[in-house]
Amino acid sequence: MDYQALLEQIQHQLQPVIGQGRVASYIPELAKVSPHHFGMAVVELDGTVHAVGDARVPFSIQSISKLFTLLMAFQCEGDALWQRVGREPSGNPFNSLVQLEHESGIPRNPFINAGALVLADILCTRFAVPENAVVEFMRRLAGEKDIQYDRRVARSERDTAHRNAAMAYFMRSFGNLRNPVPQVLDAYCRHCAIEMNCVDLARAVLVLANRGVVPHSGERLLSASAAKRVSALMLTCGTYDAAGDFAFRVGLPAKSGVGGGILALVPGECGVCVWSPGLEPSGNSLAGSLALETFTTLTGRSIF
Ligand code: GLN
DSSP states (O other), X not given: OOHHHHHHHHHHHHGGGTTOSBOOOXXXXXXXXXXXXXXXXXXXXXXXXXXXXXXXXXXXXXXXXXHHHHHHHHHHHGGGGGGTSOOSOXXXXXXXXXXXXXXXXXXXXXXXXXXHHHHHHHHHHHOSSHHHHHHHHHHHHHTOTTOEEOHHHHHXXXXXXXXXXXXXXXXXXXXXXXXXXXXXXXXXXXXXXXXXOHHHHHHHTHHHHTTTBOTTTOOBOSOHHHHHHHHHHHHHHTTGGGHHHHHHHTOSOXXXXXXXEEEEEETTTEEEEEEOOOBOTTSSBHHHHHHHHHHHHHHOOSOO
């Protein structure tokens, strides 16, 4: 498969829609990003990189961090994790509070904000400085030392995190957060504020495409069964309440973020990451979703 030519074709085909959609503005720092960026990268299991456009420009990974904090929390807790967070699509926006009351403070899945706050709580219990542990984990998976979180983005989100604070206090009232809420919110906002580019993210997700083994180091990070399960959760819950439509259109496990990134994988083959900050109303990148849809249409590489 000539992925380089394919990415160039996708970029060319998408020119008319790049810049459409709305940049997330509820986090003030994110509102400053131009909607006209577009980057896309494919990294194969043997490490071969194909990239176009802004694929090497760092962006705010936002909810894509939930995928990696899930891997870390799962390493800490094993299957006990599922007593504190569910595995069903929520069918509600990623920052919705409504289900939490009916479901006794147990979030529907780890990829909505409430679920990721539980993951952050687990990491706060386990690590003295959880954001450093997550950054270190990302560096290991991506094989890249320069990854960091952006302090301005983290501060900007923390200052306006009223909704996430409401969720966190609510879950704490049910006993599903163990650490002080401000500490959990600090960690969560810093995880979301990690900056990475498409190439590094596509490389980092290879651990799932490679059934739990980091290809460039040979390190087994999780069992093949756990990699399958996390990939399944990406398919059913990874793109907010548009996950059904995304599976229909794209047919790959994926995790999106309101920074405009979408990270996907083709099991046994490659990681794919696209970034374009203009969002659809669901919070997924508009050009990014179309790019991945075009990718699977042209290559036939979906899981179906
Ligand atoms: N940091 C964002 C928030 O908590 C992440 C949301 C997202 O990317 N969907 O609202």
